[in-house]
Amino acid sequence: MALLDSAFALLYQLGDAFAFLVLAACGLAVVFGMMGVINLAHGEFIMCGAYVTVATTRAGLPLPLGILVGSLVAGAIGMALERLVIRHLYGRPLDTIVATWGVSLAATQGTLILLGSSMPGVGTPLGSFSLGSYSYSTYRVVLMLAALGVLAGLYLAFNATRFGTLARATIQVPHMAEALGVDTRKVYALTFGIGAALAGLTGGLYAPTMTIVPTMGTTFIMEAFVTVVVGGADIFLGTAPAALVLGAARAVLTSWQGQLYGQIGLLVAVILMIRVLPRGISGLILRERA
Numbered sequence: 001m002a003l004l005d006s007a008f009a010l011l012y013q014l015g016d017a018f019a020f021l022v023l024a025a026c027g028l029a030v031v032f033g034m035m036g037v038i039n040l041a042h043g044e045f046i047m048c049g050a051y052v053t054v055a056t057t058r059a060g061l062p063l064p065l066g067i068l069v070g071s072l073v074a075g076a077i078g079m080a081l082e083r084l085v086i087r088h089l090y091g092r093p094l095d096t097i098v099a100t101w102g103v104s105l106a107a108t109q110g111t112l113i114l115l116g117s118s119m120p121g122v123g124t125p126l127g128s129f130s131l132g133s134y135s136y137s138t139y140r141v142v143l144m145l146a147a148l149g150v151l152a153g154l155y156l157a158f159n160a161t162r163f164g165t166l167a168r169a170t171i172q173v174p175h176m177a178e179a180l181g182v183d184t185r186k187v188y189a190l191t192f193g194i195g196a197a198l199a200g201l202t203g204g205l206y207a208p209t210m211t212i213v214p215t216m217g218t219t220f221i222m223e224a225f226v227t228v229v230v231g232g233a234d235i236f237l238g239t240a241p242a243a244l245v246l247g248a249a250r251a252v253l254t255s256w257q258g259q260l261y262g263q264i265g266l267l268v269a270v271i272l273m274i275r276v277l278p279r280g281i282s283g284l285i286l287r288e289r290a
Contacts, residue, residue: 005132010255016140017247017254017262019147023205024220025227025239026150027198032228033235034158034171035191037086038093040100042199042224043217044107049074049200050207050216051111057122067204071197078196082189090188104217111214119212139208146205150198151240157194158236167191226270232280241281245269 028042053070057063081103089095126138158164169177170187178184202220210216227246231238249269254262277284 005134006255008131009134010251012136012140013251013255014247015144017250018243019140019144020206021223021227021243021247022147022151022240023143023202024224025231025243026154027195027200027202028224029195029228029231029235029239030154030198031192031195033231033238034167035090035188035195036093037090037192038097038100039195040097040221041081041104041107042195043219043221044104045074045078045196045199045217046203046206046220047107047111047214047217048077049203050210050212051115051119051203052200053204053207054119054122054212058120063122063125063208067201067207070204070207071201074200074203075193075197078199079189079193081196082192086192087185087188108214108217115214117213121210121212122208124208137209143205147243150201154198155236163187163190223266226266230270230273230277230280232277232282232284234282234285237285238280238282241285242273245273245281 024046027045028039031037031039031042049067049070051070052073053063053066056069057066061069085099085103086096089099124137124139126142128135128137130136158167166177166182167187167190169180170182170184171191174184177187203216210219223246227239227242228235230246231240231242246266246269250262250266253265273281279287
């Protein structure tokens, strides 16, 4: 019985780590993987979603609606940022790094000045359940299901809709798409907005589990970048396997030695994966298919 309890605890930690990595990385994967834009303000979009979710929930909205509003607000800000800043920097990756880094600093410090060093949270809903001698948060199971839902939704959005076809055509051969009548500026804006909205969704989903502070985006940004890099260029083939591999490394070492060793194990796994698979997991999958 103790063995089953330990096995479930490890599986639960794996699911929790997988959900965190997928949700942290999905918005960045869309922007970086499909547009080639290195968005260092990704964490601030997550922070925006969390702040809006908490503010609207404390104002009386149900938590699911608050999360939706937080995601939509982050998406709208993302589209505005693309129109005002990012649009003028396509094909200049170093410039986009500097620009989004500046946006990140301005957003963090602006939030600190306007809203203070922290915001009262809303508490984790749904309580907990027990299995054997361990107790687990029910809301963490919801986050695992949400991660799977986001992956499925992204796959359908970019592979089974007209917008997805236009987006992939614009990203791969923009001049040809424009010659065929596609409004590429609109496609770029919507794609960046989707990435920002996914970041806001992540912030909203994790808002009940975290302390709401202006620097909370840094909790996600490192894991998001390493997941995208290990996943490789194809976000649909690479992000989920990368999150699974890195989540497994983190969960096993966390279960064995604690949180610090789990974080170290994740970084060691990233180094090994990049050394063995320089094109990422999706590069390996595409090579095997060829």
